[in-house]
Amino acid sequence: MPSNQIDTLFANGTILDGAGNRFDGADVRVRDGKVVAIGNGLERSEGTTVIDATGRWITPGIIDPHSHLGNAALPFVPDELPVWDVNEITDPNGADMRAEHGVRVQDPAFARALAGGVTTLQILPGSANLFGGRTVILKNVTGVTVQDLKFPSAPAGMKMACGENPKFSYGEDGKAPASRMGVVEGMRRAWARARADIREDQTDERYKILRAAMNGEIHVHIHCYRAEDIAYLFGMAREFGFKIAAIHHASEAYKIRDTFLTADSCAVVWSDWWGYKLEAYDGIRANAALLHSSGVCVTLHSDSPSLGQRMNVELAKAVAAGHRAGIDIRPEEAIRWITFNAARVIGLEDRIGSLEPGKNADIVLWSGNPLSIYSRADLVMIDGAMVYDRFDPALQPISDIELGQPASEHI
Missing domain, CATH: 2.30.40.10 (Urease, subunit C, domain 1)
Structure with a gap:
């Protein structure tokens, strides 16, 4: 530190x-x-x-609640993608994996994000698996190992993924899941086993982690795009007694705003990514603004090193889209999307995310309006x-x- x-x-x-x-x-x-x-x-x-x-x-320091810095590290080399350390594509249930074990702290993108005002990041595993593994929360400081960057006593998080990514990661090899049906059923089977298997001698770490999530000890973060997929996941959370901290990407969250409010969960979205795959086809630029206007906790994320350097610009684009849709969002409200709301997503709103007496002094001085x-x-x-x-x-x-x-x- x-x-x-x-x-x-x-x-x-x-x-x-x-x-x-x-x-x-x-x-x-x-x-x-x-x-x-x-x-x-x-x-x-x-x-x-x-x-x-x-x-x-x-402003407070910017918080990126969905980053892959370090485990999908720069420089990007065309032939490197299969050996990135962001996914362990050997079992759809990788709940026992830890993103921190793949983080390269010498990734130049950390410094670029710092120059863009990013002071805290949640690094997640990728989205190839139904259960991708544990997240790690880092302070954006220099260090030799990931331990030098870890946010002290940060809450534990776990990544899940629905939709196209897991079904395409496994289905082509004839291994489940190969469809959205298989994705949902694979998740349900894992949660059901975790709920049923309470033997003292149980040693499978994956189901221990799922039980910890059901006990509220681990924050659940889910990669999901389409409204119906998101709704299924909220239903699964009710069935098995775990709380979803946030749905990430959530391109169609604007269609089911009441569902987010009922679940008391946040939506972690882009400003304008759209159409690069089928399940992103109904993404709209006013997504964040519509969620905000309905009282949903909304925040922005990078998911890429390029956006991670320009989170304030992402915010500006999302606010401008709201204005075009007739939703007026003041700067003092908008800034919460990349500060306080992001801190809430990762369970650190009592320590960072706002400039209030007693909170950590994570501060950005901007040359002008951020x-x-x-x-x-x-x-x-x-x-x-x-x-x-x-x-x-x-x-x-x-x-x-x-x-x-x-x-x-x-x-």
């Missing part, structure tokens, strides 16, 4: 606090790695570093330590695989 914490006062900026509030010409005070105060004209105490934020905007394509992250702070400075090369992390390369050739 960052060791160079400094007492800091961001002065006279426009603050979007992630809790739904906007403060103009206001200050944020940071001490001992925590936010201690927000308001106008805070005292400039001795020993505090004052950063002039006049004309600039301040919903503008022209704005850049000038400074990024994690736990009260400055980890990125757009104007200081010493605070611009470079991965080992980029060392010695001209800057123009950086990935």
Whole structure:
């Protein structure tokens, strides 16, 4: 974790606090790695570093709740896809797999995401399996091993996947599942075994993990696109007594907004990905805005290193789509999609996601309105330590695989 914490006062900026509030010409005070105060004209105490934020905007650090950085690492090599460490395609039930064991912390995409204001990421296994395995939550700091990046005492998560990805990963080899019927039944059989098998000598780790999910000890995250598939999964959750933290991708979530509200689950969506496969055909740009207008917890995600560098632009596109659909979303509400709501998805809303006294000082100072394509992250702070400075090369992390390369050739 960052060791160079400094007492800091961001002065006279426009603050979007992630809790739904906007403060103009206001200050944020940071001490001992925590936010201690927000308001106008805070005292400039001795020993505090004052950063002039006049004309600039301040937000919580961005949280990416669905990333594959490290386990689908850059650089992309055409022949590398089969050996990416994002999927273990040997058994549809890989609940005992752990994404952290495939993370390469030298992936240059981590630094690119940091320059885009991303301070926390949930790294998930891929979507080839019905049960892909355990997720890992990372702070976007430099380190030698994944242990250096792990968010302390973060809640456990597990990835599931429905629809085209698992059926195409197995069906072509004659191994179930080969259809949506097989996908749903394969999931039900696993949950049923986990519920029924309570013997003390049970050693199959996969079903221990499913039982932990049923006991509320593990957050369940599900890759799913189509409305009917999503509805089946919510029904399965009711049947077997587990809670779905979020449906990820959720291209047709706008069709079943009441279902999300009843389940008290979040939708993790893109701004405008559409049509690249059949189950994404009914995706619409106003998806996030429609969910938000109905009271559904909605957040954005990257799923790719390119989008992971530009989460604020993704937010701007989704908000603009809402405006075109007649849904007016203020910046102080919109910013919650990539801060507080994302923290809720990964179970860390009590520690990050908003600038409130007592929470971790994960802060981004933007050159302008973060919903503008022209704005850049000038400074990024994690736990009260400055980890990125757009104007200081010493605070611009470079991965080992980029060392010695001209800057123009950086990935």
